[in-house]
Amino acid sequence: MAVEEKIQKALKSAAHDLGVDPGKTIKLECTDRLGYFYKVTLKDEKLLRGQKKYHIMEAVRAGVRFNDDRLKELNEDYLDICSNYEELQKNVVKEVMDVAVGYADTLRSLNSSIAQVDVLTAFAHAATSAPIPFVKPKILPEGSGILKLVRVRHPCVEKQDGVSYIPNNIKLKQGETTLNIITGPNMGGKSTYMRSVALSVFLAHIGSFVPCDEAEISLVDCILTRVGASDCELKGLSTFMLEMVETSGIVRSATSNSLIIIDELGRGTSTYDGCSIAWAIAEYLVKDLKSFALFATHFHEITSIATKFPEVQNLHVSAVVTKDTLTPLYQVKKGPCDKSYGIHCARIAKFPADVLKEAEEHQRKLEFANGMKYINDFEFSLKRKAIDDGDELIANILKKIQKIDETKMSDEEILSEMENLRSEQLSTGNLFLKGLLENTD
Ligand SMILES: Nc1ncnc2c1ncn2[C@@H]1O[C@H](COP(=O)(O)OP(=O)(O)OP(=O)(O)O)[C@@H](O)[C@H]1O
Ligand SMILES: [Mg+2]
Structure with a gap:
C-alpha cells in the first residue's frame, strides 16, 4: 500500500533526524488502537528530550511510543483506508452469505448424504476387514419371536492380536426357549458370549452385516442390558444400588419383543439375598415378561428353574479344569455347570x-x-x-x-x-x- 511505503520513508527520515539507525534504535510499530507509531526503548528516551517536533503518545514498559506530524497524518490516512477496507469486506461477506444461504438446503441434504455414505462405508469396512467377513442377517418383523445366530463372534475380541476366536450358536424362539441361563467358570467366556449376541442384534438393527455365519433376527423394541459393576458415586448410588436400579428399569420397560442381557446380578449383597433376587428376576423374565433374555450367573442354584419352566435352557461355558489349572475352551454347551472355579482364577492371578x-x-x-x-x-x-x-x-x-x-x-x-x-x-x-x-x- 502506498501509505505504508510513505510511513516507512517517514521512519527513515525521523531516524536520520535523530541520528539513529531505522529499525534498530527507532522502530515502527502498529496496533489496532493507535495505528502506526515510532518506538524507542525507555533507555533511549533521552533522544527525544528537547525535540519539539516529536510528540510522545505514551511510555510503557516496552518503550516510548511517539510520532511526528508527518506520521500522524499518514496514520490517519492509514486508519481511514483500514476502516473503508473493513466496510467493503463486510459487504463482500454479506454477499457471500446471501448466496450461500440460497444453497443451505442443498448443503444440508449433501451433509446428510455424505453422513450416510460415511456410515455405510464404515459398515462395509468392518464387514470385510473382519478376520471372517460378516454376513447379511435375515431380518424378521417385530413379534416373529426368533433369534438364531450361527457361529456368532464378538467383533472386537476377534480383532485382537493373538486371539483365536471360538464362535458359538444361539437359538431363542417364542414358545420354545426364551431364557438362557449361562453358568461356568470365571474367564470362561460368558460375558463375551452374551455381548456378542447383543452386538449382532444391535448391528443388524442399525443396518450393518453381522459377525456370524448365519443370522435370523426378529426386530426387537429394545436391547436392555445390565453388565459390569461400574460404580456411580457421582449419582449417589452404591454399586449394589446401581445394580438394583438398573435391573428395576429393565424389568419395568421390557416387553415380549425385547432382548435382555443380565451379566450377573446380586453380587454386592449377602449370597442368599443376591441369589434370591437373581432367582426372582430370572423367574419373572421367563414367566411374566417372556422377553428373550441371556442371564449369566455364578448362583448355580438358579439353574434349577429349567426344571420348572420349559422355556428356560441352561447353557454353560466349557473349560478343562485340573486341581491347579483352568483352561477355558470358550465353547457354549447345553446344560448347567454346577461349580465355580473362583479359587482356580485366584491361583492364576498369583495369589500368595x-x-x-x-x-x-x-x-x-x-x-x-x-x-x-x-x-x-x-x-x-x-x-x-x-x-x-x-x-x-x-x-x-x-x-x-x-x-x-x-x-x-x-x-x-x-x-x-x-x-x-x-x-x-x-x-x-x-x-x-x-x-x-x-x-x-
Ligand atoms: N469365544 C471366545 N473366543 C476366544 N476368546 C474368548 C472367547 N470368549 C472369551 N474370550 C476371552 O476370555 C476373556 C474372558 O471372558 P469373559 O469376560 O467373557 O469371561 P466370563 O465367563 O464372563 O468371566 P467372569 O465369570 O469372571 O465374569 C475375554 O476377555 C476374552 O479375551
Ligand atoms: Mg463375566
Whole structure:
C-alpha cells in the first residue's frame, strides 16, 4: 500500500533526524488502537528530550511510543483506508452469505448424504476387514419371536492380536426357549458370549452385516442390558444400588419383543439375598415378561428353574479344569455347570499360596455347612434331586414339630421327641439332610 511505503520513508527520515539507525534504535510499530507509531526503548528516551517536533503518545514498559506530524497524518490516512477496507469486506461477506444461504438446503441434504455414505462405508469396512467377513442377517418383523445366530463372534475380541476366536450358536424362539441361563467358570467366556449376541442384534438393527455365519433376527423394541459393576458415586448410588436400579428399569420397560442381557446380578449383597433376587428376576423374565433374555450367573442354584419352566435352557461355558489349572475352551454347551472355579482364577492371578490354602479350607467348610458334605461330587441332576427331596422332608418335619404341644411336656420329653425326629430323618437315607444334621452336632 502506498501509505505504508510513505510511513516507512517517514521512519527513515525521523531516524536520520535523530541520528539513529531505522529499525534498530527507532522502530515502527502498529496496533489496532493507535495505528502506526515510532518506538524507542525507555533507555533511549533521552533522544527525544528537547525535540519539539516529536510528540510522545505514551511510555510503557516496552518503550516510548511517539510520532511526528508527518506520521500522524499518514496514520490517519492509514486508519481511514483500514476502516473503508473493513466496510467493503463486510459487504463482500454479506454477499457471500446471501448466496450461500440460497444453497443451505442443498448443503444440508449433501451433509446428510455424505453422513450416510460415511456410515455405510464404515459398515462395509468392518464387514470385510473382519478376520471372517460378516454376513447379511435375515431380518424378521417385530413379534416373529426368533433369534438364531450361527457361529456368532464378538467383533472386537476377534480383532485382537493373538486371539483365536471360538464362535458359538444361539437359538431363542417364542414358545420354545426364551431364557438362557449361562453358568461356568470365571474367564470362561460368558460375558463375551452374551455381548456378542447383543452386538449382532444391535448391528443388524442399525443396518450393518453381522459377525456370524448365519443370522435370523426378529426386530426387537429394545436391547436392555445390565453388565459390569461400574460404580456411580457421582449419582449417589452404591454399586449394589446401581445394580438394583438398573435391573428395576429393565424389568419395568421390557416387553415380549425385547432382548435382555443380565451379566450377573446380586453380587454386592449377602449370597442368599443376591441369589434370591437373581432367582426372582430370572423367574419373572421367563414367566411374566417372556422377553428373550441371556442371564449369566455364578448362583448355580438358579439353574434349577429349567426344571420348572420349559422355556428356560441352561447353557454353560466349557473349560478343562485340573486341581491347579483352568483352561477355558470358550465353547457354549447345553446344560448347567454346577461349580465355580473362583479359587482356580485366584491361583492364576498369583495369589500368595497361604491365602489360597486358607480360601480352600473356608470353601470346604462353607460347602459342607450347606449340607453338601455327601453330595458335593454328585452329578448335577442327582445333587438337585437330593436337595429337593431333603427340602420336602424338612417341610414334613416342621409340620410335625408344629403339632408338638410343649406346654404338656417336660424338657426331657421334648428333647427325646426331637431326638426321635432326628433319627427318623437320618433313617430316610437322604444325604443332603444327613450332611445338614451332622453339621448341627
Ligand atoms: N469365544 C471366545 N473366543 C476366544 N476368546 C474368548 C472367547 N470368549 C472369551 N474370550 C476371552 O476370555 C476373556 C474372558 O471372558 P469373559 O469376560 O467373557 O469371561 P466370563 O465367563 O464372563 O468371566 P467372569 O465369570 O469372571 O465374569 C475375554 O476377555 C476374552 O479375551
Ligand atoms: Mg463375566
